Amino acid sequence: MMNPFLLPLDREELLKRLSARGAPHGGMMPGTMKPPAAPPDPQAVWQSLRPTNNQTLVIYVHIPFCISRCSFCGFYRNRTDDAAIEEYVKRLLVEIDRVADEGAFTKKPVEVVYFGGGTPTALTADQLRRTVGRLHERFNIAPDCEFTIEGRLFAFDDDRVRACLESGVNRFSFGVQSFETELRRSLGRRLSREDTLARLARIKEICGDRIALVADLIYGLPGQTQEDWMERNVKTVHLESALDGVDLYSLKVFPGSPIAKRVQEEGNWSEEDRLARHAEASDYLAAQGWKQLSTTHWGRNALERNLYNTYAKIGVDMVPFGCGAGGFIGDWSIMQEGDLAKYIELVDAGLKPIGMVMQSPPARRDSIRFTRMTDLGYFDPTEIPETDFSPIIDNWTQAGVWTPMVGASVPLACGRAGRASLPVYRLTRLGEFYQAKLNSLLTGFHMAAHASALDKIKMATAGIAGKLKGQS
Numbered sequence: 001m002m003n004p005f006l007l008p009l010d011r012e013e014l015l016k017r018l019s020a021r022g023a024p025h026g027g028m029m030p031g032t033m034k035p036p037a038a039p040p041d042p043q044a045v046w047q048s049l050r051p052t053n054n055q056t057l058v059i060y061v062h063i064p065f066c067i068s069r070c071s072f073c074g075f076y077r078n079r080t081d082d083a084a085i086e087e088y089v090k091r092l093l094v095e096i097d098r099v100a101d102e103g104a105f106t107k108k109p110v111e112v113v114y115f116g117g118g119t120p121t122a123l124t125a126d127q128l129r130r131t132v133g134r135l136h137e138r139f140n141i142a143p144d145c146e147f148t149i150e151g152r153l154f155a156f157d158d159d160r161v162r163a164c165l166e167s168g169v170n171r172f173s174f175g176v177q178s179f180e181t182e183l184r185r186s187l188g189r190r191l192s193r194e195d196t197l198a199r200l201a202r203i204k205e206i207c208g209d210r211i212a213l214v215a216d217l218i219y220g221l222p223g224q225t226q227e228d229w230m231e232r233n234v235k236t237v238h239l240e241s242a243l244d245g246v247d248l249y250s251l252k253v254f255p256g257s258p259i260a261k262r263v264q265e266e267g268n269w270s271e272e273d274r275l276a277r278h279a280e281a282s283d284y285l286a287a288q289g290w291k292q293l294s295t296t297h298w299g300r301n302a303l304e305r306n307l308y309n310t311y312a313k314i315g316v317d318m319v320p321f322g323c324g325a326g327g328f329i330g331d332w333s334i335m336q337e338g339d340l341a342k343y344i345e346l347v348d349a350g351l352k353p354i355g356m357v358m359q360s361p362p363a364r365r366d367s368i369r370f371t372r373m374t375d376l377g378y379f380d381p382t383e384i385p386e387t388d389f390s391p392i393i394d395n396w397t398q399a400g401v402w403t404p405m406v407g408a409s410v411p412l413a414c415g416r417a418g419r420a421s422l423p424v425y426r427l428t429r430l431g432e433f434y435q436a437k438l439n440s441l442l443t444g445f446h447m448a449a450h451a452s453a454l455d456k457i458k459m460a461t462a463g464i465a466g467k468l469k470g471q472s
């Protein structure tokens with residue numbers, strides 16, 4: 001039987017394979033995602049959870065309000081409303097106090113705190129002080145904790161900036177998305193290019209080196225030219241912005257989002273064009289001395305560590321707070337109630353406002369072992385010693401998704417420098433672009449190698465079914 005984990009060497013076929021949604025055996029074994037017979041009781045599970053030994057502890061706080069809906073976004077929930085936000089913040093503080101009173105997560109140092117959303121920068125200066133301050137009072141926030149507030153530059157005034165700075169925030173992550181005024185407006189962003197850059201400079205002026213300034217940028221937006229992506233965005237980051245870090249994303253179109261219709265009507269950049277622009281932008285930042293911290297993330301200096309993004313992908317313990325927050329503790333994933341009214345009801349009823357808990361399938365643990373490497377841009381077969389990867393190693397090298405590095409350093413923040421004899425495989429720009437798919441295939445290969453004869457028959461059947469559906 002043909003090895004389903006081999007990659008086509010023909011370029012067109014290769015891109016078709018790597019860009020296809022899902023893949024036969026891509027990370028999940030048949031049967032591993034079956035829901036349990038009776039759903040577990042979220043409150044009982046929550047009460048039983050304790051920090052995992054030798055695992056980093058992260059706190060995630062969700063602020064589910066936005067000034068307006070951005071056209072590309074699949075996460076919009078509630079429009080900003082002063083009274084509603086104040087009611088929400090009161091419940092958030094109750095939830096923080098209650099978890100702190102329970103005591104299970106208060107002793108271990110918290111190495112990362114992340115306020116995401118939504119738009120945490122929509123909180124007033126006083127609300128920011130109260131929530132950030134309460135976490136510092138009630139939890140053991142480590143001295144070098146990466147403490148991020150995510151949000152938008154619009155309306156994030158000097159008072160709010162100072163409130164964050166004075167209450168213990170050390171990182172801002174802004175969804176800039178583009179520095180092109182017209183494009184920004186088409187996305188639902190209000191500030192012009194000039195105002196965006198001026199605001200970043202002003203925040204840097206207030207905070208100096210005590211806060212890392214980080215932004216997301218998206219390429220492949222409808223109406224964006226490839227030249228403008230490089231000249232008015234990537235180069236702007238280095239030459240004109242006060243940013244310490246940047247994440248460069250290829251546009252993901254969420255079905256039902258306002259931008260989905262535009263993409264359907266106007267078309268989009270080709271796969272080859274996206275790939276070429278990912279490579280060009282990455283090569284440019286590397287040449288300017290920026291450090292690559294993941295396959296998509298770059299830091300200008302040591303201020304930017306990108307810890308939250310890295311930890312979120314590798315499934316460390318993450319205690320969730322707020323409406324719609326997600327977390328993990330050990331093998332359990334926790335999804336907090338996403339409906340604002342129900343969230344408030346649960347908090348007022350004295351409960352941890354959890355909507356659902358789910359025990360992770362073994363495939364998740366396996367997938368995370370690979371993500372630890374591929375998100376940092378490398379693959380080291382010796383980290384998974386129980387599996388022989390030789391049936392795919394050379395084929396993947398020939399396909400161009402990675403290159404062997406013997407006795408050389410892998411130039412990412414992965415600490416794999418200086419190995420003398422065994423090759424570490426460094427993802428190429430092509431491999432970085434398709435990191436998620438490669439991760440899924442590696443996980444699938446590993447699981448297939450350890451599958452029982454019965455599982456192998458099931459997987460073969462799933463593969464044939466996939467082909468019949470035209471997915472392979």
Ligand code: SF4
Binds near residue numbers: 074075152
């Ligand atoms: S991108 Fe952020 S600010 Fe815009 S709608 Fe989505 S969550 Fe809200």
